[in-house]
Amino acid sequence: MKEQLVKDWLIDLQNLAFDVEDVLDEFATEIGRRNLMMERRGSSSRRPRFNIPHPFNDAFNREIMSKIRDLTSKLKDLEPQRNKLELRMTDCERPTRLEPRLQPTSLEIENHVYGRDKDKQTILDLLLKSDDERNFVIPIVGMGGIGKTTLAQLVYHDASIQHHFHPKAWACVSDHFDVLRITKEILQSITSVSCNDNDLNIVQEKLQKELSGKKFLIVLDDVWNENYHDWTILQSPFKTRIQGSKIIVTTRNHGVSSTMGALHAHSLELLSDDDCLSVFAQHALGARDFEGHPSLKEVAEKMVRKCNGLPLAAKTLGGLLRTNVDLHAWEDILESEIWKLSKDQSSIIPALQVSYHHLPLHLKRCFMYCAIIPKDCEFEKEEIILLWRAQGFLQEARDKQCIHDLGHKYFNDLVSRSLLQVCVNNNSQFVMHDLINDLAQSVSGEVCFKIEDSQRISKHARHLSYIAERFDGIKKFEGIYEAQHLRTFLPLRFSSFFRTDKYLTNHVLTNLLPNLRCLRALSLEEYQITMLPDFVGDLKLLRYLNFSKNRVIKCLPESVSTLYNLETFLLKGCSNLEKLPSEMEKLVNLCYLDITGAYKLKGMESNFSMLTNLQKLSSFVLGKEKGHKIRELMNLSNLRGELCISGLQNIAEPRDAWMARLSDKSRLENLELQWSNYFPNRREEVEKKVMDGFQPSKKLMELSIKFYCGEMLANWVGDSSFNCLQSLCLDDCRNLLSLPSIGKLPLLKKVRIKGLRSVRTVGVELFGENTTNTFSSLEILEFVDMLNWERWNLCEVDEEARKFPKLRELFIEYCPSLLGSMPDYLPSLKKLAIRSCGKLIISIQNFPLLSELEIHGCHEVIYKGFVDYSSIKRISFVGISKFSWAAKCLRLRSIKVESFEIGDCEELCSSRENNWGLLTQSISPQYLIISSCPPLVSIGTEEEREELMQLKIPSSTVNMIIRNCERLEKLSTTLYSLALLTELVLGGCSKLISVARSNLPSNLKVLAIRSCKNLQCLLLDEGEDVDSNNACVLQELNIVNCESLKRINRSVLPTTLKELEIAECPKLDGLPTTNLEELRFRSCRSVQALPGNMHSLNALKVLEIRGCPNVTSILEEGIPTNLTTLTIGGPNIWKPILERDLHTLTCLKSLFISNGCPDAVSFPQDEIGVTLPSSLTYLFISDFPKLESLSSNGFRNLTSLQHLTIRNCPNLKTLPGNNMLSSLLELEIRGCPMMEERCKRDKGPEWSKISHIPWVVVDGSDKVLKRII
Structure with a gap:
């Protein structure tokens, strides 16, 4: 009982401490703001630096004094309880022997695994x-x-x-x-x-x-x-x-x-004690045993036995003691009281609790904050460090410039202790193990809260996170309004891969966030919000603000400039943003400003020279006639990471570029210099001098130059003293006559040359004067859009240098004038892609590690075979004029490749030569694509037609696509023997008349036929010429735009068929019996009857019937009741379903209706009295010409409806009332002109019904979408 009372008292004390900190921060913020105002007025010399306001001289002081009195009263109330519980004061952090440690590194991942x-x-x-x-x-x-x-x-x-x-x-x-x-x-x-x-x-x-x-x-x-x-x-x-x-x-x-x-x-069983000891030793000492430290072994064995064979516990405990060899420190851990906790007292493994208990205080705070990360959620190191910074967890740093380095140290320390770990499939991301996540949540208590399921948030919660979904509606945030002291509001995503537009209910912006005055970190990342309210300026304690990946916002509220404490401002990917707040120089504490991808920014209106704490400035945009502002970079001596300077054509005086002092900014790693892509009336001499002035530090790692108009680059570009450079990009420098000499840069890994339209020859100048030992590290080389490049001249280059010893990827694209050949021996090349080089000759031979080969639109390919038989995986030949063979190819055994594409290579597919036969002797693909092969008459071979072009299909083929082969007449019966072929797609084969079961591979599972305009019948029945022991196994059938098709099968479709889609087949008049799961009919005007006994097809989940005006058989017996998706077009079908069947569809999730009832005034029609199924989550209504309202009665049960789309209902003017759209997350109304006025924000009579919906589009013209929220 006493233990719980003590716990409750400590929670009350913690909450009071948080409140005190809020008031102190608020007070310090006001002091800083007033001092800044005095400095700007030039009066700081006449007044004290810290002008602490006299009590009661203004409203702010009165409010602060009221808060202080309230906090003092609460603190006095805690004192008698402390005495009653017999609690006494001690040092806040006891001395620990665990502090001396080697510098941790994030690279310590699972290099050693024992017992498995x-x-x-x-x-x-x-x-x-x-x-x-x-x-x-x-x-x-x-x-x-x-x-x-x-x-x-x-x-x-x-x-x-x-x-x-x-x-x-x-x-x-x-x-x-x-x-x-x-x-x-x-x-x-x-x-x-x-x-x-x-x-x-x-x-x-x-x-x-x-x-x-x-x-x-x-x-x-x-x-x-x-x-x-x-x-x-x-x-x-x-x-x-x-x-x-x-x-x-x-x-x-x-x-x-x-x-x-x-x-x-x-x-998987628990580890033995010996294996568990090895795991522990590895993480504690960096060795698998205790030979180097025998005195520690006995204590270690006792600790390991407490881990009960669980590797994570041993690993975490070892990480706690990492590199510490003090026997007394190990004994302290062994004797910890936490080991004695029973399972009833804690669900957290004691070994993990011990690991947390013995963390230094600064790491405890950082680790506890990680409880806001949902399980299995991937996160970036930089993101977490910036959030720690915003919460004040990195205050031990000597100055602002060291804060971020300290954050990296803390993060790496948690990684080395196995409390955070590198993501398995993405080394730039991190995750927390589920049990570690449980530990973080346990120690954070009510401080950190994740919105999950229906949990209620505590009013004492300080940090809030949740997984952002595409539409986040008002229900998600119910109960959050009580937590008025939140310091973190953080939407997250599970994986870095999932970057998609998201939409947030307007209620969060208008009702929730304005009341969270204690926020230090606010993120609205990926939410598409057209206008941010001014309330942001009222969040005075804010240090971290993230509006990244908002593609619709054009400007930010000016109130952002009043956020005196703001340190991190992220606007990455705001591609429509045109301007920043005009007084950003007031953000004197700003350290990180990321505007990467804000391509429409027209300039930097503020005086950035005053933001001397800036460490990250991703972009600096020079507006028209504002080139002199480049001087403002002079004072930003702490810049690090990446910097893109754009609008350089606006610099009138080259000396301004020198004054930016880029050479002094030694922590800049990535520099991009960008002029305008409009070249007329440019001043070449000025631009050359400007580039001279932008010489960066010799520590630069990546350099990109775009739209430069000069004929020569600055001398520093390619200078061998820049020996840290790893990447160089020259993009659309169209007047440049030659490439810089970059061959001697020892660390250069990637070179991209694009749009250098004046370069005619690439040769020895690229390598430098001495061509030996050049490009020793180059891995990726790209030449793109080099219109006048004529020759790659390597004859003067040292033979060893020509090999580019580490080159893995070579891309040459759209170089139409390039003659001759390319390097013929590249020992490390893995990927070769050459596109639209119509005069180039490619010799395929000495690429021993090649795995991907793509040649499109080239003059000639000389195929000499592959040295290695296992490396090549993908081959694509398209638009090759001439294909030559080397005699030795005929002696090569077949190479198994994953995919092989042939397109528009007439000589390769010619009946006059045996090129195809030779090729299939050398290559055995699994995935085969053949396109635009005019001579082709038959797929497969037949003796009686040897004079015509026939393709023998390799037996290894599993998936085959044949498209745009206009003379293709038939599939040979020899295809039936291709036992591995399971998927076949035929498209644009206009002479194909019929396809029978005997023409199809025996194990075919997927068949798609598209745009074969003369196809008349498809017979999948078991015929006499087919082995009776080899029944049809077809599962999916897709037939689209076959305008002559009349019949599918004689009696029944294969029993294995699960999915059937038929569209734009106007002459097809019916279907045989089937056992489908999905059935789609579109634009089949002649179809009158669907499969018999439709109502008894219990497996059918998806049914679509549109553009089939003569279908009537469905009306007689009804439709299957297990449908989850129903798409109906036409009153002949919709009306009987509405009157008779709709209430039986208890599993229906999605309902699509178009051209339903031409006379309907309401939907569903009030006179029928039908209600829509309560299971619906998606509803689409289109083309009801007389529809005036959505029936409140019909919508009354739709408590799960999330998506509603209404199109082309010109008379619609009323939506359901009585809060019936409360669950809605997405509303799209198009082609309903009356609704545009009625749904106007804050004015229209329908606005109150939809104001809570995250994504709303209302457009009366049905042409341009108008976002109203």
């Missing part, structure tokens, strides 16, 4: 030796902290599987099983390209394309969900895999492995 060799080999055997489809999913099961992820990572990076699986992907699933997010994460792990699509179908199609016909390995880390339906949806893109593909799943729950259909699950 057998587990690793078991998983590797399942991956490499078992092609049993029942082992497609391999679960690793075990308790939290036992090392499931570590084992999966060991296997994922093992050398034995690197060439066995491609592609590989890693996705963190977590307890929130979001299929869209997980699918995007897998896709982005494969492509390394951010995916901004939010349509699951589109994303899954993209993923399926990446995986189709490939042997892939995917790791799904930290899976909790046991819902079979969710797993079924997630694995849809995996259907067209080839045998041997695998998925590794890490989970704490054996039920997950059953749900995923795994044959066996590998259970």
